[in-house]
Amino acid sequence: MLDIDFRSRKPIYEQLVDQIKEMIVSGVLKGGEQLPSVRVLAQQLTVNPNTIQKAYRELERIGYIYSIQGKGNFVSEKIEASNQEELKMVKENLQKLAQQALFLGMQSDELLQIMEEIIKDHQGGKRDD
Amino acid sequence: MLDIDFRSRKPIYEQLVDQIKEMIVSGVLKGGEQLPSVRVLAQQLTVNPNTIQKAYRELERIGYIYSIQGKGNFVSEKIEASNQEELKMVKENLQKLAQQALFLGMQSDELLQIMEEIIKDHQGGKRDD
DNA sequence: TAACTGTATTATAATTCTTAATACAGATAA
DNA sequence: TTATCTGTATTAAGAATTATAATACAGTTA
Structure with a gap:
């Protein structure tokens, strides 16, 4: 599942x-689903609990998960409205990467094809809810 | 031109x-164009020359620039064929970001619109050569 | 109460980043 | 040839970030 490269x-x-x-975002983790606890995941991955918590805190900051004291960390339900700043940053990076892809030789057709495929998958994922 | 955030x-x-x-990739720097020397840019940005060189070496590694001893660093001419690994990584990141954008509420139309605009700019940039 | 959860703090170690001071080699113009 | 650019390399030291370790406290639940 999660794969850490220590090097x-x-x-x-x-x-x-x-x-x-x-x-x-790919739908492997659904909205409302509980994430492994800080200590359990730390033991599974053989890293320090503080490191896990740092990751969870960052995911919470950008709106992907939320936490409840004593209960656990959970995947956010409605992420759309939650974080416009994050969307803005994603949009900017998306534009930069598309430019880079074209610059490195990707064909326009392929670029559009990739996007349409992702759109299709995203719409398909919605039906699973 | 270059803007470093030291914080x-x-x-x-x-x-x-x-x-x-x-x-x-945006065409501000053209193929063959010479970059500021390591020492000059270091002085301009008030950072250490080694830090500039580290950046230049990385840009060379991923195929965007090349260097000639005693002459300087230059923007690569034909980057398309030079680095397929970099294109592969860009493609992967592009897919991840597009998924994120849709997940955060971007509409499919907007996603495609952004891509077409970038494609248009890229084709326009080619005519400037 | 016991055993889970998240959260917080302090200290220390490990790693990475940045700077500094040199030095050497290739290119170029006076 | 000499002076002055250029890139490149090395070594050492400091600063900043990351990761670990050891605790402690609070909320939840059976």
Whole structure:
């Protein structure tokens, strides 16, 4: 499930944020679903609980999860309205990456094709709710 | 031109890589164009020359610039064929970001519209060569 | 009460980033 | 040739970030 590269220059907590975020947006983790507790996940991944908590706190800051004292961390339900700043940043990065892709030789057709495929998957995922 | 945020948690050399990369893909820096020397840019930005060189080395590694001893650093001419690994990574990140954008509430129409606009700009930029 | 949850704090270690001071080699113009 | 650019490399030190460790406290639940 979660795969940490301890030799990476990328901090562990950032790897966790990216991977969990990806699982949420791809529908692997559904809204309302409970995440592993800080201590359990720390033991599973053999990292310090503080590192897990740092990742969870960041995911909460950008609106992907929320926490309840004594109960646990949960995937947010309605993320659309929650964080416009995050959407703005994602949009900017999306534009930069699309420019880079074209610059590196990706064809316009392929770019549009990729987007349409993701749109299709996203609409399909909605029906699963 | 280049704007470093010294209070950012993001390393200076990474900020430089991202910004210079953006200037190259957006056409602000043209193929063959010479970049400021390591020492000159270091003085302009009030950072250490080693930090500039670290950024230049990374940009060279991913194929955006090349260097000639005694002459300087230059923007690469044909980047398309040079680095398929980089294109692969850009493609993966592009897919992740598009998923995130939809998840955060961006409409499919807007996503496609953004892509078409970037495609248009990219084709327009080619005519300037 | 016991055993889970999140949260917070303090200290220390490990890693990464940045600076500083040099030095050497290639290119170029006076 | 010499002076002055350029890139490149090395070593050392400091600063900042990341990660761990050891606790402690509070809320939830069976």
